[in-house]
Amino acid sequence: MTVRTYYTPESMQEALELKARHGFDLHVIAGGTLLMPQINDGLFFPELVMGLRNAGMDKLTLNDAGLSGRGILGATSTMSQMRAQTTYPILQEAAKGIGGWAVQNMATIGGNLFNQPPYGDFAVALLALGAQVKIQSASSERVVDLNEFLTGGRQMAANELVTEIHIPEQVAAGFITQTITGFKKFGPRAASAATIVSVAAQIDLAEDVIENSRIALGGADTTARRSPAAEAVLNNASTQDLESLAAAAARAAADSSEPISNATASAWYRRQMIEVQLKHLLGEMLESAVPAA
């Protein structure tokens, strides 16, 4: 054990002050499910660690009317909290696939943003919702798009912490008749397993035309990210022939992916599975969409 000091701040302010004082030397954990395994295995020897479990950063501001008003999720909210909320079914579904009960009581949504394929599936569901990340220091705050944050290498200053995740208000424009979301995780077994691929989508329908879509992929790259290629196929398309539409979007997502290769699955297999899983997800989502009256 080489850890010199373990800080357990009891407020966000205290946490931000500690981060300002120690900068990148201070390693941050919340649930511990990402960093503690590495420390236990002797792969990582941090000297200064800060734990955010008791920093009170796990508040949820949800609008149970569902689609009006944005949602604010505290960064140290746990997967169990995500399963218990009902405003965002897609987040319930994503949280369900992360570890077992005990791990879900510990793992946090902010920590999940710093995991990498074959893990980090919660971020995939957040991407489909168009989430943003609030990053604070003791003296500043900024809000960045989650997709830019992830694909840009999670750029943060030495004194900053991820403090909140924002879910934007869903488009309430009159011509949008329905908004549907969906998430699928595909792994070697149903529970508590590394991910081969995960796919998530949000689709705004205006009658039978896709007004807007967000497609997010896990395992398709070195980080979870949106798939502009699949979105381009879907946006403004008619859902009349939903089978070929889903197939075309899934193909575009697979063709434009650069999957990782590891012991769980090869890049080749992941690319095949992105196509299969996204095709199934889109097919199920569009089929279940209530036909406009």
Add this chain to the structure above:
Amino acid sequence: MAAEIVSFMLNGRETVVVTNPLETLQSVLRDRLGYMATKSGCSQGGCGSCTVLVNGEPMVSCLLPAKDIEGQEVTTLEGLTKSGAGEIHPIQQAFYDNFAMQCGYCTPGMIMVSKALIDRAQRAGTHPTHDEIAEAISGNVCRCTGYQSIFEAISDASHRISGHEWSGGRDIGGKTK
């Protein structure tokens, strides 16, 4: 390296312990306090054998810094038996009667999760269903028995605790009220 003092309730008893910075609850229980029921498996949060209850909710003690549970209530398998009375808990008895273990290494974790699951079901006035048991123990790995006997033990235990007859086998679930 400054030592830390952590005080918490362990199985209903006020406990104060001196730890290294970032020392895990698992290490505190086994190495400092001699509570050996909590097993050390993968140390990665992947096997569930070190599961304890923190304020009634399961957590893997191998990934939990002891300092994080300052002032909180921890229950280990030792806390389920009536101390001194030599009496084991109905869940333990049900695991024994249903042969729900072979090597026994996963058993403490399985029983702690079962305790949390049965407590939750009792509050709702039900017995856990097959699917609820499957989900509850999905983070607990058993490499000996196959899981069927564990399912049966948990269902049996839930019935025993509420004083109900259990018809056995795959008849799992049902209401307590």
